Amino acid sequence: MERPRAPSPPSEPPRAGRAVSPSTAEIDVVLIAALVEDLGLDPAEPWDPRVALERDLSTAASVDPETRGLARLVSKGSGVVCGLAAFARAFELLDPGARCELRVEDGAGVEPGTLVATVSARARALLTAERTALNLVQRLSGTATAMADLVARAATGGPARLLDTRKTTPGLRLLEKYAVRCGGGENHRFGLFDEVMLKDNHLDLARAAEGLDMGQLVARVRARVGGEVRITAEARDRAEAESALRGGADVLLLDNQSPQELSELCPRLRALATELGRRVELEASGGIDASTVAAYAACGVDRLSVGAPTHSAPALDLSLRLEVAP
CATH class of the missing domain: 3.90.1170.20 (Quinolinate phosphoribosyl transferase, N-terminal domain)
Known part of the structure; x- marks a missing residue:
């Protein structure tokens, strides 16, 4: 029996709906x-x-x-x-x-x-x-099981969807992301190749090397990858979030902010998106666990990303x- 070759991950991993088993x-x-x-x-x-x-x-x-x-x-x-x-x-x-x-x-x-x-x-x-x-x-x-528990807890707070992260076991990502869907969650990007995610280190390096702000960095990336590739930009504060939105980000990842801070920030970002004639998804991450997920689901974001179901x-x-x- 020939050893099977590793398949290529899907270019567009399933995000919601019925969890289709790996082949x-x-x-x-x-x-x-x-x-x-x-x-x-x-x-x-x-x-x-x-x-x-x-x-x-x-x-x-x-x-x-x-x-x-x-x-x-x-x-x-x-x-x-x-x-x-x-x-x-x-x-x-x-x-x-x-x-x-x-x-x-x-x-x-x-x-x-x-x-x-x-x-x-x-x-x-x-x-x-x-x-x-x-x-x-x-x-x-x-x-x-862990994802199903978080999904149930989040539902008591609001309609935000639960997504996984790339914090998976090496070699098991396809199966673990399938398990997330079996638990009622959705999949974030599969890897580094199918979506753009600009994190704080990308911005800090671009700023130190070339003096780029968040909006300029997002605009440069958009010109490089085209309009079909989703761009998520991690924002540490309101200024970075607004700059990323103006630059053309599809998703604003609002990291390590409290539910109260997000409740104040989300309406402002949605108002700016309307002013720009843009649609944007707001995502919260950091500090989200069983004790806080309902509060985060109620703060006005569209989705919550959590790593614990796949890494611990x-x-x-x-x-x-x-x-x-x-």
Whole structure:
């Protein structure tokens, strides 16, 4: 089996609506890298499940290759499940005859004791893939759960949408951004290539090197990337925000300001946008967590960006119970 090549991230990542699962090829890139690491295989060699199974010293020495097993994925906590396609695929990569029955779908809420999925496969494949499959589904479910909690809390304050950031685990960005959508959030830009985000360091360097202010920097970037690419400009105060708006920014990222400060600033920025005949989205970031998200959602911004669901959400507690197949 040839090792799948890493796919190119989408030029326009899904932002809202139904969370479309990553493709099998995209999932395989992540899973094979994880299994290769766990089994000490040569990453340059083609993937071969027969070779892989022999590298699990514990299982190869203790379990007959013909023994079949049944595994049950059960939730031990409350949350939102995500990553079931990857969970199932981990076993298929080691046993093409593996059969997984999903009892719930990604994005579904579960409680302790919920039977999430069953897997029938060769026992060796179940044991060898167990940790990789669990690691991924637990982590992605934790991200979906954390985002769902923030979305619910934000809704009590106002209509602001919840977006993720680029603070993702290297190699898992596509899957973690999918988990964000399963939790009811939206995706910010995928990476450095699909949208412009001018942060404080961009402005400070441009000002020190060439004396540019925020509006001049945004205008220069707009001339470079054209009118189809969205430009987000991070503003530390009202002056920077107004300058960015005049320069042509599509989104004003109002960073590290309190809900009270934003409640006063947002109407002024919207009035300026109307005066300029422009549409602009206002975004808040920094200091947004479970205790503050409702207040930020009520302050007049269109969207809130939060990094915690992808960089520090606790994993959802799931267990895999194995037995010999009848």
